[in-house]
Amino acid sequence: MGRKILIDKVHIEGIRFFDTYRKNGGYASLEKALKISPAEVVEEVKKSGLRGRGGAGFPTGLKWSFLAKPEGIQRYLVVNADESEPGTFKDRYLMEFIPHLLIEGMIVSSYALGANTAYIYIRGEYAWIIDILQKAIDEAKEQSFLGKNILGSGYDCEIFIHRGAGAYICGEETALLESLEGKRGNPRIKPPFPAVKGLWDCPTVVNNVETIAAVVPIINEGGDEYALIGIGKSTGTKLISACGNIKKPGVYEIDMTISVEEFIYSDEYCGGIPNGRRLKACIPGGSSVPILPANLLLKTAKGETRLMNYESLADGGFQSGSMMGSGGFIVLDEDQCIVRHTYTLARFYRHESCGQCSPCREGTGWMEKILLNIERGKGKMSDIDLLWDIQSKIEGNTICPLGDAAAWPVAAAIRHFRDEFEWHVQNPEECLRRNYGLAGYAEPLEAVIS
Amino acid sequence: MQFSENTLQQVKEIIARYPEGKHKSALLPILHMAQDEFGGWLDVPVMDYVASLLKLEPIEVYEVATFYSMYNLKPVGRYHFEVCHTGPCMVNGSDDIIAYIKNKLNIEVGETTSDGMFTLKTVECLGACGYAPMMQLGKFYKEHLTKEKVDQIIDDCRKTASLQN
Numbered sequence: 001m002g003r004k005i006l007i008d009k010v011h012i013e014g015i016r017f018f019d020t021y022r023k024n025g026g027y028a029s030l031e032k033a034l035k036i037s038p039a040e041v042v043e044e045v046k047k048s049g050l051r052g053r054g055g056a057g058f059p060t061g062l063k064w065s066f067l068a069k070p071e072g073i074q075r076y077l078v079v080n081a082d083e084s085e086p087g088t089f090k091d092r093y094l095m096e097f098i099p100h101l102l103i104e105g106m107i108v109s110s111y112a113l114g115a116n117t118a119y120i121y122i123r124g125e126y127a128w129i130i131d132i133l134q135k136a137i138d139e140a141k142e143q144s145f146l147g148k149n150i151l152g153s154g155y156d157c158e159i160f161i162h163r164g165a166g167a168y169i170c171g172e173e174t175a176l177l178e179s180l181e182g183k184r185g186n187p188r189i190k191p192p193f194p195a196v197k198g199l200w201d202c203p204t205v206v207n208n209v210e211t212i213a214a215v216v217p218i219i220n221e222g223g224d225e226y227a228l229i230g231i232g233k234s235t236g237t238k239l240i241s242a243c244g245n246i247k248k249p250g251v252y253e254i255d256m257t258i259s260v261e262e263f264i265y266s267d268e269y270c271g272g273i274p275n276g277r278r279l280k281a282c283i284p285g286g287s288s289v290p291i292l293p294a295n296l297l298l299k300t301a302k303g304e305t306r307l308m309n310y311e312s313l314a315d316g317g318f319q320s321g322s323m324m325g326s327g328g329f330i331v332l333d334e335d336q337c338i339v340r341h342t343y344t345l346a347r348f349y350r351h352e353s354c355g356q357c358s359p360c361r362e363g364t365g366w367m368e369k370i371l372l373n374i375e376r377g378k379g380k381m382s383d384i385d386l387l388w389d390i391q392s393k394i395e396g397n398t399i400c401p402l403g404d405a406a407a408w409p410v411a412a413a414i415r416h417f418r419d420e421f422e423w424h425v426q427n428p429e430e431c432l433r434r435n436y437g438l439a440g441y442a443e444p445l446e447a448v449i450s
Numbered sequence: 451m452q453f454s455e456n457t458l459q460q461v462k463e464i465i466a467r468y469p470e471g472k473h474k475s476a477l478l479p480i481l482h483m484a485q486d487e488f489g490g491w492l493d494v495p496v497m498d499y500v501a502s503l504l505k506l507e508p509i510e511v512y513e514v515a516t517f518y519s520m521y522n523l524k525p526v527g528r529y530h531f532e533v534c535h536t537g538p539c540m541v542n543g544s545d546d547i548i549a550y551i552k553n554k555l556n557i558e559v560g561e562t563t564s565d566g567m568f569t570l571k572t573v574e575c576l577g578a579c580g581y582a583p584m585m586q587l588g589k590f591y592k593e594h595l596t597k598e599k600v601d602q603i604i605d606d607c608r609k610t611a612s613l614q615n
Binding site for chain 2: 074083084085086087088089092119123124125126127128160162163164165166167168179180181182183184185200241242243244245249250251283287328330332336340341344345347348351352354
């Protein structure tokens with residue numbers, strides 16, 4: 001049984017409210033932090049080895065240390081709660097069931113960064129969660145854990161919620177800042193990075209919900225202690241939101257030492273594949289990361305057991321590996337059509353492209369149309385090469401990573417399941433009848449593991 | 451056209467969340483309020499009103515309203531079924547749910563029933579992949595959808611509407 005430090009108290013009745021949260025050790029990290037200097041708090045986060053939980057995995061302490069500190073200019077902490085990557089629903093779980101953990105983490109982090117104002121940018125669809133968070137903020141203020149002169153320390157901090165309005169792109173930190181300024185969510189060219197010129201041109205740190213929540217156990221237990229959990233550079237715990245063809249979809253906290261196989265088949269986690277079907281493929285870190293066929297998912301190309309952590313999931317690069325990403329874990333059983341699934345993702349990225357860069361604006365639409373044609377049995381063999389060509393020309397050629405995010409799922413689907421694309425071209429009648437499943441896919445089945 | 455006193459008070463509070471002179475930041479939240487208060491969509495006069503309220507040029511409001519998918523730029527029914535159909539929901543049968551709603555309400559995706567009660571829309575990932583298939587209905591999510599659940603939701607909407615009328 002892995003160690004839980006983020007959602008271990010979620011099942012306590014009333015933990016959503018201040019009194020119960022406080023009685024169960026809540027806000028201890030804030031009391032502790034206010035007794036040491038902001039620099040010492042940053043040092044603990046650095047020692048913890050915490051990496052950004054939104055998808056990029058960048059070391060949080062290092063990101064914090066980049067924050068510019070010019071005299072007399074406000075600094076801001078912005079929490080990215082624009083959770084929109086298909087397969088990802090972990091931040092929602094944290095905010096909905098243990099909102100004070102985020103608020104506590106935000107106050108400690110703001111103190112460390114010297115910010116007196118922090119914003120939560122939450123996706124507009126999470127409308128009911130806004131009320132839950134606002135209640136937590138109001139409670140913390142009533143109890144003097146937030147607001148002016150927190151616990152008599154002389155430190156002031158205010159937290160505001162900013163509601164988005166439906167745009168995946170606003171999860172990209174500079175698009176998020178544009179949106180927070182009341183504009184279209186068009187990503188900015190970097191540099192300058194937000195740490196130098198962020199919200200209203202002031203130095204700003206943007207961190208994911210789970211990242212900020214993790215600051216609480218780091219301060220409570222100490223950075224060194226936190227770093228003992230996990231393995232290698234994958235320290236601490238990670239929330240994984242598991243979905244697709246599994247018996248027990250949901251949010252799980254793992255300590256990053258368990259194997260992918262255990263995560264999928266153990267009753268403690270996903271509980272295996274329903275209806276006696278076999279595992280075909282998995283997208284382990286949110287829709288943007290490369291899909292892996294079952295054989296490469298459970299073992300690396302070198303034959304080692306693949307673990308649920310940053311290094312192991314990425315082992316083999318994009319040729320035979322994938323990424324930890326946001327922890328959005330999408331499992332596909334043997335009856336799922338890779339072409340169709342990839343089409344829905346391509347449609348998603350076309351819908352979410354902000355339209356600023358032509359490779360992404362045009363390319364995502366082309367990929368969607370070609371994939372739909374292939375899926376409906378109207379594709380040509382040359383379309384598969386055309387798809388490959390388009391994705392390769394989007395990747396790396398856009399202002400923000402949405403271009404890469406749109407290109408990678410298509411590239412990986414063709415890389416590992418080319419036979420399935422070819423089968424669609426060769427069997428148009430079967431496509432029209434939507435007779436998918438095992439029947440036609442002789443080749444990919446070799447990769448299916450019982 | 452004007453917000454109610456209560457909403458105007460909320461507008462003031464929202465503007466106060468941002469530093470002096472940065473009131474444009476209040477645009478997204480206030481557009482949500484305008485949509486809620488003025489019939490569920492953002493007609494041009496509504497956007498112009500929001501622009502005047504925030505001392506912005508109308509174009510600054512239009513360009514934002516047209517960017518974000520939650521702002522409706524044409525009228526929608528009293529109940530807006532926004533059904534997710536991205537990968538994880540598709541794997542769990544969202545196509546069947548969409549087909550069932552279309553058939554039951556006798557509308558296509560993007561259309562509104564003739565009585566103005568229901569609009570059906572397909573949307574991209576709403577962050578409920580583990581509870582698929584799902585839809586957004588107003589402020590809340592309806593998850594683990596089945597045909598029976600859809601029937602129940604439609605009945606509940608009709609009942610609520612008749613009580614309100």
